[in-house]
Amino acid sequence: MLSTDQPVTSRNAEKYDAILEEAIRVFAEVGFRNTDVQVIADKAGVGKGTVYRYFGNKEDLFWAACFSVMERLGNHVTRAVQGNHGALQTLRMAGMAYAEFFENNPHYLDVFVQDRAEFRGAAPDSHKQFQQEILQVFALVIERGIAEGEIRPVDAHKTITAMASMFYGTVNFACYVKDRYRLSELAEHGLNLFLAGIRQDRSDAVKDSDQ
Amino acid sequence: MLSTDQPVTSRNAEKYDAILEEAIRVFAEVGFRNTDVQVIADKAGVGKGTVYRYFGNKEDLFWAACFSVMERLGNHVTRAVQGNHGALQTLRMAGMAYAEFFENNPHYLDVFVQDRAEFRGAAPDSHKQFQQEILQVFALVIERGIAEGEIRPVDAHKTITAMASMFYGTVNFACYVKDRYRLSELAEHGLNLFLAGIRQDRSDAVKDSDQ
Amino acid sequence: MLSTDQPVTSRNAEKYDAILEEAIRVFAEVGFRNTDVQVIADKAGVGKGTVYRYFGNKEDLFWAACFSVMERLGNHVTRAVQGNHGALQTLRMAGMAYAEFFENNPHYLDVFVQDRAEFRGAAPDSHKQFQQEILQVFALVIERGIAEGEIRPVDAHKTITAMASMFYGTVNFACYVKDRYRLSELAEHGLNLFLAGIRQDRSDAVKDSDQ
Amino acid sequence: MLSTDQPVTSRNAEKYDAILEEAIRVFAEVGFRNTDVQVIADKAGVGKGTVYRYFGNKEDLFWAACFSVMERLGNHVTRAVQGNHGALQTLRMAGMAYAEFFENNPHYLDVFVQDRAEFRGAAPDSHKQFQQEILQVFALVIERGIAEGEIRPVDAHKTITAMASMFYGTVNFACYVKDRYRLSELAEHGLNLFLAGIRQDRSDAVKDSDQ
DNA sequence: AATGAATGAGCATTCATTCAT
DNA sequence: TATGAATGAATGCTCATTCAT
Structure with a gap:
């Protein structure tokens, strides 16, 4: 179902979903440019590096x-x-x-x-x-x-x-x-x-x- | 016709129009957040300070x-x-x-x-x-x-x-x-x-x- | 009495005094670096150019x-x-x-x-x-x-x-x-x-x- | 001994000290207003962002x-x-x-x-x-x-x-x-x-x- | 002589991204 | 695999100074 193919060897579905959910919320709330990836990471309860590991970069996360x-x-x-x-x-x-x-x-x-x-x-x-x-x-x-x-x-x-x-x-x-x-x-x-x-x-x- | 009243003592209509015209173009092209006011100033052929003198700040210019x-x-x-x-x-x-x-x-x-x-x-x-x-x-x-x-x-x-x-x-x-x-x-x-x-x-x- | 020798051909003592008075007040109030010469000019009721004509530059005014x-x-x-x-x-x-x-x-x-x-x-x-x-x-x-x-x-x-x-x-x-x-x-x-x-x-x- | 508690998760004491030391030197040398935080960062051998991470802002650093x-x-x-x-x-x-x-x-x-x-x-x-x-x-x-x-x-x-x-x-x-x-x-x-x-x-x- | 419009160098701060641990 | 410390490029805005009028 997922279209993006990250060079990720293993994934934790819960973290993935949590990040995605918070990303939707934060992007919607403050806009793409105003979004600080750190904020998404914090809300999702993961490290910033993890966000990048799962989604590559801010744009792909969007x-x-x-x-x-x-x-x-x-x-x-x-x-x-x-x-x-x-x-x-x-x-x-x-x-x-x-x-x-x-x-x-x-x-x-x-x-x-x-x-x-x-x-x-x-x-x-x-x-x-x-x-x-x-x-x-x-x-x-x-x-x-x-x-x-x-x-x-x-x-x-x-x-x-x-x-x-x-x-x-x-x-x-x-x-x-x-x-x-x-x-x-x-x-x-x-x-x-x-x-x-x-x-x-x-x-x-x-x-x-x-x- | 214009509704905004900046605290500007005198205006050069040509510069004002040039800035506005380029602002429309640049905002449209790269988006509000991606717009560097310097670029508008350059394209309009005026100093950056002039843009601020005429329009107060980036948001008001927008x-x-x-x-x-x-x-x-x-x-x-x-x-x-x-x-x-x-x-x-x-x-x-x-x-x-x-x-x-x-x-x-x-x-x-x-x-x-x-x-x-x-x-x-x-x-x-x-x-x-x-x-x-x-x-x-x-x-x-x-x-x-x-x-x-x-x-x-x-x-x-x-x-x-x-x-x-x-x-x-x-x-x-x-x-x-x-x-x-x-x-x-x-x-x-x-x-x-x-x-x-x-x-x-x-x-x-x-x-x-x-x- | 005045120590600075500006290349000024003629002076209006009242304006000179007004600028100096406001300069003291503004420099004291907000500090040298925070002082906007325009503010002094405004308070003294003269143009900014006049301040520069009378005192040369911000430092000399100070x-x-x-x-x-x-x-x-x-x-x-x-x-x-x-x-x-x-x-x-x-x-x-x-x-x-x-x-x-x-x-x-x-x-x-x-x-x-x-x-x-x-x-x-x-x-x-x-x-x-x-x-x-x-x-x-x-x-x-x-x-x-x-x-x-x-x-x-x-x-x-x-x-x-x-x-x-x-x-x-x-x-x-x-x-x-x-x-x-x-x-x-x-x-x-x-x-x-x-x-x-x-x-x-x-x-x-x-x-x-x-x- | 240190009274300020920045929202910093972890600190490298050496960098912290280096920044502080250079800050003292630069603030003293050119004054608060004239100080470019970049200069402190350069002299301390760290990125500008690091200075902000450790001290929050220029005033707090001061x-x-x-x-x-x-x-x-x-x-x-x-x-x-x-x-x-x-x-x-x-x-x-x-x-x-x-x-x-x-x-x-x-x-x-x-x-x-x-x-x-x-x-x-x-x-x-x-x-x-x-x-x-x-x-x-x-x-x-x-x-x-x-x-x-x-x-x-x-x-x-x-x-x-x-x-x-x-x-x-x-x-x-x-x-x-x-x-x-x-x-x-x-x-x-x-x-x-x-x-x-x-x-x-x-x-x-x-x-x-x-x- | 007096003015103030125009300028652009200068600077604080943010944040996407990397990478050592 | 997961993290978050470190980085530096990017940008809004200010203001001393100039100079045409």
């Missing part, structure tokens, strides 16, 4: 943190859409799960923000691949929806990308309007409008769109 | 850069929607102008990203106010569209916030899928779906939605 | 401040011993005047302290000369006292130097014991003991020595 | 240097008065030891001067306490001298403070008259006069007063 968060997000969303549902319903559940994930774990979001800011999408291939796999899963959901007549005939992949962008934007933008809207509130509203836009039959669109 | 980009974005979008158009058409023009702005000036986007990452939306009030004013303008457009029967009866402010979030997300997310889609392509697709979701009459929705 | 304080001290002590008094009485009056001068104007003392710390007695000759002249005056007082049988036959110049050292030390050391003794209290006690040590006739020494 | 000098002075004087001597003799030995200490190590004096100039007696409590302890030791010597009839009945603590002030002043003032007197010469003269002023029986005073 990537590992990112990847871990991405996995957790993937797992969370995947679990949320378990079961047989219509395509639209699946998309709705996925979207809300995505928003909840970040609403409940704001520091996870901050890791992504750091990633975007510091490395402009220059993530390791493993990350991109993981991301693409997730998108692909839901592109298939859209195609199924189209096939079943629930969704208008749209470019499935482009549409799921647009939807992902919207959610990505919502969770990020929410901090600017947090005095007025909760994240999940904003996410749901956007979701309603977006789904209304792709559904085949508009007659039932009104009911889940507020007002 | 805020000035952010604000300037925000103004430019505001001006660009405002100019794009000049003239009498239907509400939906106005929203479309605004959205596309927004996307174009960042597609043509990728470094402007990076300034915003830095802002989000380093300061988590803790911008000066002047920035937030400016942002709110822009949102308000387009909330009114939506209300007009509702009044004219072009747009479904939705919460105008929440809807424009959701739309802004979507665009914010699109321009930010684009870097992750740039191998597959151009920013404007993604923006247009999202825009079509979103507008389809809010338009009153779906019969004409198909025409501007792809396929 | 020397001028020192010299001015030295003059004031000299004047104060000289005035205090006006009139015909016995030698011991004259020394006593001078000593107490010296202590009072610094007790009433603590910032004057700080200028001397800065001088000692920053330049280790490397004052311009004009300063040393002034200092020697003062010492000489009181060396003569001691010689008079010896001649008149009031003072034991001691090396007059060495003795006045020792006495000056004692007072220099007292006003400087006082800050370390200020919780326990006032400066003038400490000065008087030292003075009593010292004078007792040089007076010819010890029978009258007891009266001015405490207890 | 205090450690001051305290160390104070300890050395205390040790030197204490050693000098070992053995059974009369009170006056003990005071004389202490005074001369004090003067010798600074005459032989002029840079030690400069550290104290810096302290006085930069921090106006705002030393850490540990320093003040150390100082008071020393004064107290000699206040007891004076009281013993009074009890044994060697010294006139004076306020012992005030008198030792005055004597300390005199010596403090002498070692500091000496630089201004170094062309004429050596420090120890001046100190001895002052000492003679001072002791003459406090001794009970003047008949034997003449012998140790010069001329």
Whole structure:
């Protein structure tokens, strides 16, 4: 499951996890550049040298943190859409799960923000691949929806990308309007409008769109 | 037009502008934390002390850069929607102008990203106010569209916030899928779906939605 | 009266005095190294360039401040011993005047302290000369006292130097014991003991020595 | 013996001492404000980071240097008065030891001067306490001298403070008259006069007063 | 003569990384 | 294998001095 291949002969999984967990927390809290590796080591209860032995360098530690968060997000969303549902319903559940994930774990979001800011999408291939796999899963959901007549005939992949962008934007933008809207509130509203836009039959669109 | 009032007795507008311009460029290029003020000074052709005389400190310089980009974005979008158009058409023009702005000036986007990452939306009030004013303008457009029967009866402010979030997300997310889609392509697709979701009459929705 | 000879063609005495006055105050308050010439200029109500036109550079300004304080001290002590008094009485009056001068104007003392710390007695000759002249005056007082049988036959110049050292030390050391003794209290006690040590006739020494 | 407790997990005593030694030298040589910590690090043969690891910051390093000098002075004087001597003799030995200490190590004096100039007696409590302890030791010597009839009945603590002030002043003032007197010469003269002023029986005073 | 805008050398402090133990 | 002491490159900011106006 782990993508990085350190020249490490033996590993203590507990220490590894502890470091990773604290890394996520600290990177999120103070940002990549402001993070002092010593702090992570201290919080994880290991020596600084151990952090370097396990993760190579600060940047790779950050990537590992990112990847871990991405996995957790993937797992969370995947679990949320378990079961047989219509395509639209699946998309709705996925979207809300995505928003909840970040609403409940704001520091996870901050890791992504750091990633975007510091490395402009220059993530390791493993990350991109993981991301693409997730998108692909839901592109298939859209195609199924189209096939079943629930969704208008749209470019499935482009549409799921647009939807992902919207959610990505919502969770990020929410901090600017947090005095007025909760994240999940904003996410749901956007979701309603977006789904209304792709559904085949508009007659039932009104009911889940507020007002 | 400028909101910051430094304790500067007199200003040379050319130097001020040169510094600001290079600050935007450098902050965008290497990020806030990685930016060496000396580099900005050098590129602007002034002494480092002059940068500090004009902008106080690195953080304030960054805020000035952010604000300037925000103004430019505001001006660009405002100019794009000049003239009498239907509400939906106005929203479309605004959205596309927004996307174009960042597609043509990728470094402007990076300034915003830095802002989000380093300061988590803790911008000066002047920035937030400016942002709110822009949102308000387009909330009114939506209300007009509702009044004219072009747009479904939705919460105008929440809807424009959701739309802004979507665009914010699109321009930010684009870097992750740039191998597959151009920013404007993604923006247009999202825009079509979103507008389809809010338009009153779906019969004409198909025409501007792809396929 | 002024010792420094600047290449200044014309001078405005009021500005000159204002700068000097503020220089004494600021140097005393924050120390030579911590003094920002701009602050002196601002407080004196002149441009920074003017300070440099009048005093050449920061160090010379400092020397001028020192010299001015030295003059004031000299004047104060000289005035205090006006009139015909016995030698011991004259020394006593001078000593107490010296202590009072610094007790009433603590910032004057700080200028001397800065001088000692920053330049280790490397004052311009004009300063040393002034200092020697003062010492000489009181060396003569001691010689008079010896001649008149009031003072034991001691090396007059060495003795006045020792006495000056004692007072220099007292006003400087006082800050370390200020919780326990006032400066003038400490000065008087030292003075009593010292004078007792040089007076010819010890029978009258007891009266001015405490207890 | 050392009072400062840095947040340092382990110390290399040699490096610690080397840094402290060079700090004393450099602070004395160029003054606190003019001291570049890099220079101390270089002279001590350690990295700059090591200086900070051991002493926290420049100011604390300075205090450690001051305290160390104070300890050395205390040790030197204490050693000098070992053995059974009369009170006056003990005071004389202490005074001369004090003067010798600074005459032989002029840079030690400069550290104290810096302290006085930069921090106006705002030393850490540990320093003040150390100082008071020393004064107290000699206040007891004076009281013993009074009890044994060697010294006139004076306020012992005030008198030792005055004597300390005199010596403090002498070692500091000496630089201004170094062309004429050596420090120890001046100190001895002052000492003679001072002791003459406090001794009970003047008949034997003449012998140790010069001329 | 008077000014104050412009400059850049200078310095305290931090922290990623290494490597001896 | 694990550690943390040691390092030195990197950088924000200040301020004495100059000089064009």
